[in-house]
Amino acid sequence: MIRATALGKRYGMKRVLHDVDFELERGGFLVVTGPNGSGKTTLLRLAVGLAAPTAGAIEVAVDRARLGFVGHEPLVYGELTALENLDLYGRLYRVPERRERIGMLLERFGLWDARRERAAKFSRGMLQRLALCRAFLHEPELYVLDEPFTGLDDEGAELLDRELAERRPRGTFLVATHDPARLEPLATGRLSFA
Amino acid sequence: MRRFAADVATLARKDLRLELRARDTLPAMLLFVFSALVVFHFAIPDSSSRLASNGLLWVAILFTALLGLGRAFVPEREHSVLDGLVLAPCDRSAIWLGKGLATLSFLVAAEAIALPAFALFFSGLGASAVAGVALADVGICLVGSFVAAMSVASRARELILPLLFLPLAIPIVIGGVGASVASGPGRYLAFLALYDAVFAILCWASFEYVVTE
Numbered sequence: 587m588i589r590a591t592a593l594g595k596r597y598g599m600k601r602v603l604h605d606v607d608f609e610l611e612r613g614g615f616l617v618v619t620g621p622n623g624s625g626k627t628t629l630l631r632l633a634v635g636l637a638a639p640t641a642g643a644i645e646v647a648v649d650r651a652r653l654g655f656v657g658h659e660p661l662v663y664g665e666l667t668a669l670e671n672l673d674l675y676g677r678l679y680r681v682p683e684r685r686e687r688i689g690m691l692l693e694r695f696g697l698w699d700a701r702r703e704r705a706a707k708f709s710r711g712m713l714q715r716l717a718l719c720r721a722f723l724h725e726p727e728l729y730v731l732d733e734p735f736t737g738l739d740d741e742g743a744e745l746l747d748r749e750l751a752e753r754r755p756r757g758t759f760l761v762a763t764h765d766p767a768r769l770e771p772l773a774t775g776r777l778s779f780a
Numbered sequence: 781m782r783r784f785a786a787d788v789a790t791l792a793r794k795d796l797r798l799e800l801r802a803r804d805t806l807p808a809m810l811l812f813v814f815s816a817l818v819v820f821h822f823a824i825p826d827s828s829s830r831l832a833s834n835g836l837l838w839v840a841i842l843f844t845a846l847l848g849l850g851r852a853f854v855p856e857r858e859h860s861v862l863d864g865l866v867l868a869p870c871d872r873s874a875i876w877l878g879k880g881l882a883t884l885s886f887l888v889a890a891e892a893i894a895l896p897a898f899a900l901f902f903s904g905l906g907a908s909a910v911a912g913v914a915l916a917d918v919g920i921c922l923v924g925s926f927v928a929a930m931s932v933a934s935r936a937r938e939l940i941l942p943l944l945f946l947p948l949a950i951p952i953v954i955g956g957v958g959a960s961v962a963s964g965p966g967r968y969l970a971f972l973a974l975y976d977a978v979f980a981i982l983c984w985a986s987f988e989y990v991v992t993e
Contacts, residue, residue, distance in 0.1 A: 634867060650869045661861050664855075666802050670794075680866060713859075
């Protein structure tokens with residue numbers, strides 16, 4: 587699903603990634619670990635095409651329509667409600683039975699009661715739940731998740747554990763985390779940055 | 781093509797909804813264009829020619845548009861929403877066209893105040909001048925949205941936008957002023973239409989490279 591060869595990324599003079607090789611098979615679950623600033627986020631941005639490599643190559647065998655991405659930011663409009671944000675993405679992704687699917691996800695992620703509230707009024711944890719709803723809305727094939735547990739309380743984290751376990755058999759996962767033990771039961775491989 | 785039009789409509793509608801809710805761009809544009817015309821009214825002597833006052837209208841329109849364009853991508857900057865739109869499986873130029881159409885609607889709304897105010901303070905506008913304003917609006921919003929997207933990734937975005945946009949808007953001013961005051965406005969209107977068509981194609985073809993690294 588993803589193959590990186592001698593992958594490198596520089597921002598000006600700063601070398602963020604150097605000579606990274608890895609392969610993620612379809613159905614695999616690769617956990618990316620490493621300290622802050624080691625290049626995990628850059629790697630994930632390269633994988634989804636939000637950044638271009640300055641050396642080597644990364645091939646991703648899935649198009650944008652089948653890719654679900656959770657980054658450091660929730661990628662939602664603060665002035666739109668949770669419902670409006672998901673409706674916008676649902677339209678752009680041509681999600682079938684959009685309203686039902688949005689309702690089901692909001693319910694599952696505990697945001698149904700806040701569905702008509704503006705995202706700007708959400709707590710960090712609620713924004714993360716909304717970001718997960720956005721990323722899962724179109725039933726992606728490839729999940730690229732950057733610190734997906736950030737901001738979640740215990741209940742939210744357990745909910746995400748269940749969600750990942752449920753989606754694991756029908757998806758491919760590239761997940762950056764500071765808590766690899768949490769994802770150990772699901773992982774098929776680990777990529778560690780020094 | 782229908783899919784592209786649907787995406788553009790979705791994105792433009794979202795911008796109108798954001799503005800209706802936040803009301804931070806259109807009121808500023810309305811206030812600015814009206815204030816600018818009031819200032820011009822008192823700044824130029826009564827004996828000055830109609831040609832000079834027509835020029836001032838174009839200055840007011842251009843800087844009012846610049847005000848709107850400066851805020852065009854502010855909602856996308858917040859929470860990095862532009863990344864989310866770039867990852868969506870729509871043609872990326874739909875982001876530019878949706879933003880251009882939303883900005884166009886704000887500019888037209890501002891001109892609904894500006895043109896009658898101009899007629900009140902200075903002189904009425906002929907049909908060719910109004911046609912010139914309409915064609916210029918299209919060019920301003922399409923080129924301006926493109927440049928606004930370019931500047932949004934920059935740290936000095938407040939500087940980059942006017943520095944890039946104003947030189948590109950010079951042909952619009954030439955065509956607009958010509959359509960307003962020349963005895964044969966047809967060729968100026970044709971020039972504005974050509975400018976709109978050429979820059980629409982250029983922006984549509986190159987927007988993808990503006991929003992991806």
